[in-house]
Amino acid sequence: MTAATLAHDELYQKRIRTGFGFWLFILSDMVIFSCLFAAHAVLATRTADGPRGAELFDLTNVAFETAFLLASSFTCGLASIAAGERSRFWFQIAMAVTCVLGLAFLALEIREFAGMIERGAGPTRSAFLSSFYALVGCHGVHVFAGILWLLTMMAQVQAKGFRPDIQRRNLCFALFWHALDIIWVAIFSIVYLLGVAL
DSSP: OOHHHHHHHHHHHHHHHHHHHHHHHHHHHHHHHHHHHHHHHHHTTOOTTSOOHHHHOOHHHHHHHHHHHHHHHHHHHHHHHHHHTTOHHHHHHHHHHHHHHHHHHHHHHHHHHHHHHHTTOOTTSOHHHHHHHHHHHHHHHHHHHHHHHHHHHHHHHHHHOSOHHHHHHHHHHHHHHHHHHHHHHHIIIIIIIHHHHO
8 A cells, every 4th residue: 555545544534533423422412402301391390389481581582592593503504615615704704703693692691591590580499490591501501612613613714724624623513503503493492482381
């Protein structure tokens, strides 16, 4: 075997390992969220005579959160297209807009949590609220981690361009960000919409 063939095989194996490892990470995240959804489903009516979702949830605020996160998924897709075209300018613009939308989502979520806690509906008030904060808070932590990852990707593209390893990381980031949107749609439907109906 020539040195070029060995280098190509090594690169191919690394790409396979990276992809496999990332999909294991996504699947393990889905298992965690599935457990949190299951816990919330069981505890949704366990309010300990405290406030219920119908009394706490502001669907207008949640609609804005949803709009910001879904719009960020669209701009993340635009960033992926720009990366495919190797356009640094449009990649950076799309990622910056994705970052701003993600931060707007987090700001609204933090404001929602702070308002609920001020009204005496903190995570220790009831089993329902414990499961709510665990599920929605876990998603928020993932969005925050995604924003840090996004900023890292912007810096790497700016410094090193669209090398194959950076393109793989961009793809992994995009899959992660879109997965967060899917989870949020489930949270919006199951936690908030059904929570207001209970």
